[in-house]
Amino acid sequence: MLSAAQLATLAQLGEERAADVGDLLFRVGDQQYPFIAIIEGEVAILDGAGHEIIRHRTSGFLGEMNLLTGQTVFLTAVVTQRLRYIAVDRDVLRSLLFEDGPLSDLLLSTFIARREALQGVQGIGLEIVGPRSSAGTMRMVEFARSNRLPFSWHDTERSDDEAAAALLAGLDVAALPLVRLPGGVELHGPSTGQVSRALGIGRELAAREEVDLVVVGAGPAGLAAAVYGASEGLETLVVESSALGGQAGTSRRIENYLGFPAGISGSELTSRAVTQARKFRARTATPYRALSLEPVDGRYVVRLEEDHEIAARSVLLATGAQYRRLPVDQLSDYEGMSVFYAAGPPEAQLCGAARVGVVGGGNSAGQAAVWLARGGALVTLLHRRANLREIAALHGADGQLESVTLKSGKRLPFSFLFLFLGASPCTDWLGDAVARDDKGFILTGAAAGADTMLETSLPGVFAAGDVRSGSTKRCATAVGEGAMAVQFVHGRLAEHSRPQPAPIS
Template sequence: MNGDWVAESPDHGGAFARLSPEQIEHLAGFGRRRHASAGEVLFREGQRNRPFFVVTSGLVAVVEDYGGDQERVVEMHGAGRFLDELGLLTGQPSFVTAVVAADGELVEVPVSALHEAARQDVRLGDLLLSGFVARRERLLSSIAGITIISSRFSPDTKRLRELAARNRVPHTWIDLEEDAQAERLLRELSIAPDDTPVVIWQHRVLRNPSNAELAELAGLRAFDGDEPHCDLVVVGAGPAGLAAAVYGASEGLRTVVVDAVATGGQAATSSRIENYLGFPAGISGAELADRAAVQARKFGATFTVPAEAAGLDSGDVNHVVRLDDGTRLHCGAVVVATGARYRRLDVDRLAEFEGTSVYYAATITEAGACDSREVAIIGGGNSAGQATVFLSRHASKVYLVIRHADLGRDMSRYLVDQIARLPNVEVVTEAEVRELDGDRGRLASAVIENKGERRTLPVSVLFVFIGAEPCTGWLADSLALDERGYVRTGPDASGGATILETSRPGVLAVGDVRSGSIKRVASAVGEGAMAVRVIHELRSGRSAPPPVAQRSGTGSPTR
């Protein structure tokens, strides 16, 4: 790395706020002060177990591809700044390298001690967590991260890109059809185009990896193997499942959380939730999920993502949750929080454009495909409204297409009012998508029909939010379901003693997957918290042994 250092990077929306002298002194009490010499590497790209650092004097550079052909300084930190991002708290490997750029002093704190320091100083904990979350957001748009080389026509391309995007893993997609760099890279690796997709990171090359293999590379999976004596297995890590994990783990239940795709569920795809209690300025679904997952880990909950539930059986302990990789999780109670997945449009050629021009989420990752383009959003619920407000800041024009005449029928009033004030948004009522047109996986236009008349929208990106279907296929004949496939609970379940208990004692359903639930984040969180109380009551009523003693958390600072 050359010695031509730039000035300290400015703060970006709180991502690099400075700690006060009092906060630094507080942290020093949990670690040590030490000298740092120019050129010293504090932690490297790919390193998982690493301490937390605060710069008290001197400069530290954050570098991508340190020592490689594409070496680049991403940020520069001076006195009062702290290092690292969300991966420090979740156990993920670092996606960058930290190198001392100018002699100075550091405060070095073990991560385990950082949790206690944050617990004792709530303001410090909130500042650190906010900064870590904001920095992960910046990494997603500022570094290459994991490289995925593949054809847009490959079904595995969509699978891998969705897994990386939904789990907020910094990554770069190189399209075989359009990027000349792809062919050069494949030749260097002696890989034929037919052998793609290929995932590259840290001198590791994975040929068409499974979701589990990509998750292992990115440090998403917390365990690999059976957990034979869990108190609680939470299936699904959306708001309801995350709430159950926080309350279960904090009340002493040994809790394991699994999810087929990513923490946060469908809520994590919302760019801004403005009516969630306690966040008057709003909060993104991804940040809410990150905070909740960190909070659950702090109390000792174990996460493994992706891990898809394949079945629910009886076992010696009470229940066995079978995963798609053959793992069997034995437990005393199960919370089903698998939620629902968005429906797909019933239109020809849809699959051809999915993953490249058609999306089911509107986050910062998808927003990059909308810069200065015309886009269409299909759907009239809150998810569609939140996406409209968010994408209006990126797209040149947004068409919001709904099937009925009244935007306020299914959408919260605050979103309806915001949309009405957006000059580049056109609401198209009583319309449906009939045709998609484009070439080589790139959408060029969408034909909609309104009262028998057809109109062509010149859109290059399409977002679909047209309702959802419950993720209950894995339950088969294990639980009573309603006519639409949602899990019956309470009296409706023919045996459920409480509103959340299913037809099988000790198995509860919460959130969107539950028949009759209110499809709102706040209600899902409430049900997840209630489920743990119900579990304790059931255990007491059945004279079950008390839960295992609460373990010391390996989590992180949080609100």
């Protein structure tokens, strides 16, 4: 609920309007809508099929994450009791959020909670129709998941949904999946970039851009660099191949990030970081995958998918790593709640004396097993040599694991599962451009023969976060390194622009 003082602030910036019962304030498929604060009356929110989801009343407000990101409207708002309301233009609201801390906290956390709730409701947002055996379909499903878009997937291979199967009849595999946007527009076999832009999420880059600093990867390291770079006067562009937020954005709860004693969800932490980066006018471009890096005429050129290229005076590589995951359904429902990729004190405390499975054969799996057992947990170590794909299914509810089933049919009553299947750095795209260690992580500092700590073997190209050889795989470290890299960028740019001594004749 908005306080009387907050309504007064909004009234100064917006426009007071009235609407009658039955009036539509916005509808599914609209390109955008203003922020709406209710002075008096009632509004019902409906999905595309007209089912009611919730009602908002006096002092309530309408909207969810798409108000800030600019995505196409997923829902319809219809007046159910005569309404007096304040409409605030989206850009005005964004500026206000940068200035008014308490209002920003209230709106951001509500918008994020609403988005999470919408993700659990069928029939809202994107409709993806395609079989799981089609790579294009799986890419689209992953894209929707990682961008936290509400979506429904009709897997024509697993369901007997005849209507969905009929939609695909006669279609070539290249035309899969069929994607229906809010509002009804249908796309056949679209790229994630096309869907992203059709939804109004990703910004369109010019074929060639020139900036001071290009940051590749928008996880915590890249976003921290964006905040510090842009706020310190560097023209900063962040390119991201998938979803802003990186691995951290997928974490259900980050318990050890400084300043959040009760923990914070990964999506909230990274949504806040994105808002902060934009406040300082850092530009974020998604989904654009970096394909190569090379020095050209005293600058670096990062080439992206779809024939885009960015020329920059300095580059930060923050492409992170991908933890190997178990190929089982519903894994993401448990991640961060009862399935983890690290075992520290918070996890040991959380597990207490519960039954825990630790999967993996490396040092980290062994250490985790000892650590958790010391905390009182009853640990079963599932050795790597025993085929990992033995785990066939996870069972539980609301993110809390209750048991796992092995392919043999045996059921093990685990309340928590720890996965140590290794992580591979996202560096293949770099080829030989920068020196890497034997696992592919980027060497920096003395190990790369560089002058400064985070600099790679290419002067003016830095690396931060999980992608860096020897880094601690934690959010806080990634953020710290991203921030620190910007200091080195300043140093490098200052050196570069210093007048060179005249040649001796």
